[in-house]
Every structure is written in structure tokens, then in C-alpha cells.
Amino acid sequence: ESINFVEVTATGETQTYEEQQDAFAPVPVAVVIKNGRSSWVDYYWENPETKELVYQGKIDPRGTTATSSYVGHVFVFTPMKKSTKKAFARIEIKADKNLYILPLGKKNRKEKDLKYYQSLLEEEIFVEEYKKKTGKPIQCIWGGNKSKPKKWLAHYPRSPPILHMWSANHVGQTHHVTSNEYYWTCIPDDITDANAVQQCRDNKPLSITLQVLSTDPKVFQIDNVTSLLCVLECVYHTKVLSEVEADLVISLAKPKIKRSLAGTHGGLVSNTRTSKNTWIDRNEHAVMETLYRRAADILNVSESILYPTKNVEQLQVVIVFPFHQQKQHKLNMSSRVLFASHHDFGADGNPQQRMITLLFYLNNQASPNAGGETIFPKAKDGPLKAHPGKGNAVLFYSMLEDGNADDSSLHAALPVKEGEKWIGMSFPYFRKSCKCFHFVCLCEWQ
Numbered sequence: 499e500s501i502n503f504v505e506v507t508a509t510g511e512t513q514t515y516e517e518q519q520d521a522f523a524p525v526p527v528a529v530v531i532k533n534g535r536s537s538w539v540d541y542y543w544e545n546p547e548t549k550e551l552v553y554q555g556k557i558d559p560r561g562t563t564a565t566s567s568y569v570g571h572v573f574v575f576t577p578m579k580k581s582t583k584k585a586f587a588r589i590e591i592k593a594d595k596n597l598y599i600l601p602l603g604k605k606n607r608k609e610k611d612l613k614y615y616q617s618l619l620e621e622e623i624f625v626e627e628y629k630k631k632t633g634k635p636i637q638c639i640w641g642g643n644k645s646k647p648k649k650w651l652a653h654y655p656r657s658p659p660i661l662h663m664w665s666a667n668h669v670g671q672t673h674h675v676t677s678n679e680y681y682w683t684c685i686p687d688d689i690t691d692a693n694a695v696q697q698c699r700d701n702k703p704l705s706i707t708l709q710v711l712s713t714d715p716k717v718f719q720i721d722n723v724t725s726l727l728c729v730l731e732c733v734y735h736t737k738v739l740s741e742v743e744a745d746l747v748i749s750l751a752k753p754k755i756k757r758s759l760a761g762t763h764g765g766l767v768s769n770t771r772t773s774k775n776t777w778i779d780r781n782e783h784a785v786m787e788t789l790y791r792r793a794a795d796i797l798n799v800s801e802s803i804l805y806p807t808k809n810v811e812q813l814q815v816v817i818v819f820p821f822h823q824q825k826q827h828k829l830n831m832s833s834r835v836l837f838a839s840h841h842d843f844g845a846d847g848n849p850q851q852r853m854i855t856l857l858f859y860l861n862n863q864a865s866p867n868a869g870g871e872t873i874f875p876k877a878k879d880g881p882l883k884a885h886p887g888k889g890n891a892v893l894f895y896s897m898l899e900d901g902n903a904d905d906s907s908l909h910a911a912l913p914v915k916e917g918e919k920w921i922g923m924s925f926p927y928f929r930k931s932c933k934c935f936h937f938v939c940l941c942e943w944q
């Protein structure tokens with residue numbers, strides 16, 4: 499079976515064409531399972547073909563587990579301590595249901611237990627009503643903890659980035675942002691040498707174009723057309739990052755990624771990984787400082803909040819190797835994460851979490867068929883696929899206006915077939931100041 503999807507190319511053109519359904523399928527469902535019992539529970543996934551039960555892990559007393567699953571898949575639950583291990587619950591994943599509550603046993607019917615279980619059932623109703631009202635599943639439930647009451651949604655002001663104003667009929671439209679941060683066109687040997695710096699910096703403010711690729715989820719392609727009062731040069735097309743800036747980010751990442759390969763300890767050491775990553779700090783290079791300030795201009799937030807101690811993680815740089823090289827390795831979870839559909843928001847529902855992803859493409863595809871594009875299988879107007887090319891970026895929201903996380907922000911990277919793929923990712927998020935009322939939190943950027 500084949501489906502239509504929209505592709506956005508490096509020049510910002512969109513094309514619709516057919517692709518085999520299995521390029522995107524099966525689309526996962528983000529599932530949250532809540533244990534109503536005040537005792538530990540083991541849970542198993544039932545292999546749909548062999549019906550064999552595959553152990554998944556345990557769930558804390560009154561705990562929550564979040565997992566990615568597929569429609570029709572079955573999970574089975576047993577008490578952890580009992581020698582009989584008799585299943586007390588079995589759930590089948592439905593397309594329009596994300597929250598599953600495990601029932602109490604006959605023996606845990608103390609008033610405390612009943613009260614807690616009742617609150618879970620209320621939550622289930624809340625989630626169902628929200629779904630009826632908005633058509634969207636609740637992805638982001640802040641469970642709170644034992645001492646704090648449960649908060650179910652977190653409202654965020656949407657003023658910062660640009661984009662609350664775009665709605666369905668804006669797809670294809672553009673929005674212009676001026677950044678006062680200049681391009682680096684070369685890297686001076688001595689970054690403190692004012693003359694050398696001046697020679698390496700373009701002196702024109704950047705006019706950046708945001709093109710609306712989708713409004714559900716909200717996805718934007720960012721590139722830059724220098725706004726020159728000119729006759730011929732107006733067709734001259736530059737990027738969010740200059741060639742030199744994109745190359746510099748790669749060169750800052752390379753030695754660290756290599757080091758982590760050769761090292762004897764640390765989380766990155768593994769020849770089973772087909773992608774490798776590292777983080778680069780804003781303070782690591784003057785050009786990084788420019789990059790963060792330019793990102794702040796694009797997002798329309800103060801540059802002063804884009805620090806790891808405040809509202810953004812360090813820039814995460816990832817290299818992905820071609821598919822044929824991958825096959826020589828065993829794929830493990832950490833490498834699959836890049837290729838499999840996923841959300842960038844955290845499933846724990848903490849409102850202080852990733853709100854936006856700013857995805858910089860640091861090199862070009864080796865050829866038009868080299869793969870490595872980013873795809874959004876749940877985009878409302880049909881699956882969306884983008885590789886905007888070296889120096890350009892894609893920006894998308896992981897959160898909805900009301901603070902629920904956006905299920906339709908699900909995305910994946912297609913396998914790289916040729917050459918290497920380098921990307922840099924920035925995840926601005928809300929950090930503090932969430933004032934919470936009964937079901938709702940009001941959060942501020944800082």
C-alpha cells in the first residue's frame with residue numbers, strides 16, 4: 499500500500515508524491531500505564547506472533563510507566579511477589595486511548611487505596627473528555643508526588659516564539675525575522691583580535707525566513723535570504739548558519755565524538771552505535787555565542803535565558819552513518835532512537851520540559867537519494883518529510899498551547915544511505931515558575 503506525503507527540499511519547494519506505507523508504519527502510540535495498587539507489579543508484552551510473554555519490567559507501588567506501543571498490542575500484569583504470578587490485568591492498546599489504569603486487587607481495598615484509585619479514575623475521565631473536546635490525546639500528565647497534589651495540565655504563555663498565530667490555512671506562508679547577529683564567514687585564529695574578528699564577520703543584519711510547513715504539528719523551516727537593496731543579488735540565498743558556522747560546529751564536535759570512541763569509560767563508548775553524539779556549550783567558542791543569540795532572535799526570547807542553567811540544553815550534535823555501515827553493527831536502543839519515531843518531550847509529564855526543537859542541518863545530503871530526512875508521520879495534512887540542507891534548520895513545537903505535549907510532533911529520521919549526516923539540536927524549555935492550581939499549572943519562561 500502506498501500513501502501520499504509532502505517533501506520539502508533544500509530550496510523550500512514542496513512536492514507531493516507516493517511512498518510505500520511501511521516507510522512510516524507502524525506508527526507508535528505513546529502509552530501511560532498507572533498502577534492503582536500500593537504494591538509492586540511486573541508487566542509483560544505479549545508477542546503478537548508467538549503469544550509468548552516478554553518481560554518488560556516492574557511498576558512501583560502507585561507508580562507510572564510510559565512506553566511506546568502499537569495498536570492491538572497486548573500487555574499483561576502480575577503481582578510481583580506472589581509465587582503464583584497469576585495475571586490480574588490484560589490491556590490491549592487502542593488507537594485513541596493513551597492512559598491505562600491497573601485495577602485494585604480484592605485485598606487492597608483499604609480506604610486509602612480506594613481514594614487513590616478513585617483519583618486515577620477521575621484522571622481517566624479528564625483525559626477522555628479532553629480527547630473528546632480537542633481530538634488530541636493527553637501526553638503530558640504531571641503526576642506530582644506523594645506530598646504534592648496531581649497537576650494534569652500546564653499552561654504556557656505562547657508569546658515567545660512567533661508562532662501561536664499560525665493556523666491551518668497558513669501552510670506555505672512565510673514570516674520574517676531580523677537577527678542582529680552577524681554571519682561568520684571565516685574563523686579568526688585569534689578570536690580576541692578585533693581586526694581579525696571584523697574581517698571574519700559579515701556586517702549585515704540577517705533577514706531570516708520562517709516557512710510554515712505544517713500547523714499540526716507546528717513545523718517551520720528556517721532559512722535566510724539576505725535582505726539587500728539590490729538588483730541581481732536578491733536571488734542570492736544564504737542560510738541560518740553560514741557554511742563556516744556549520745563547519746565550525748562539526749569541527750567542535752568531532753574531537754569529542756572521536757575521544758568518546760577511543761575512551762575506556764563513559765556512556766558514549768560503543769561500537770554498536772550507528773549514531774554518535776556530543777554536546778557543545780555556548781561558551782565553547784565565540785561562534786557558538788552567535789548561534790545562541792541568533793536562535794534567541796528566531797524564537798523571540800531573550801538571549802539571556804538560553805543557558806543550560808536556565809532554559810535550554812547544550813547544543814546536541816549527532817552524526818549518523820550510512821545504512822550499510824549500520825548493518826555491520828548490532829542496532830541497539832540508543833541508535834534506534836534516532837531512526838524510530840519518537841517525541842522529544844519527556845513522558846514523565848513534568849511541565850518543566852522541552853517545548854521546542856530547533857534542528858540545524860550541518861551538512862548536505864550526499865545526493866538527492868542519500869536519505870537522512872526528518873519525517874513527521876502524524877502531520878495533519880499527511881506525512882511530512884524535510885531535509886532543508888546545510889546551514890538551514892527545522893523548528894517544531896513539542897508542546898501545545900495548553901501545555902499538553904503534542905502527539906503529532908512525533909518524528910523520525912530516515913536511514914542515511916550515502917555519506918554522513920550531521921545535525922545540531924537545541925531544545926529550549928520552560929524551567930521554573932510553574933504556579934499550579936487544581937488541574938492546571940501556569941508556567942513562565944524564567
Ligand SMILES: O=C(O)CCC(=O)C(=O)O
Nearest residue numbers: 836842871872910911921
Ligand atoms: O536526525 C533527525 O533528523 C532527527 C533527530 C531527532 O529527532 C532527535 O535526535 O531527537
Ligand SMILES: [Fe+2]
Nearest residue numbers: 840841842909
Ligand atoms: Fe527528535
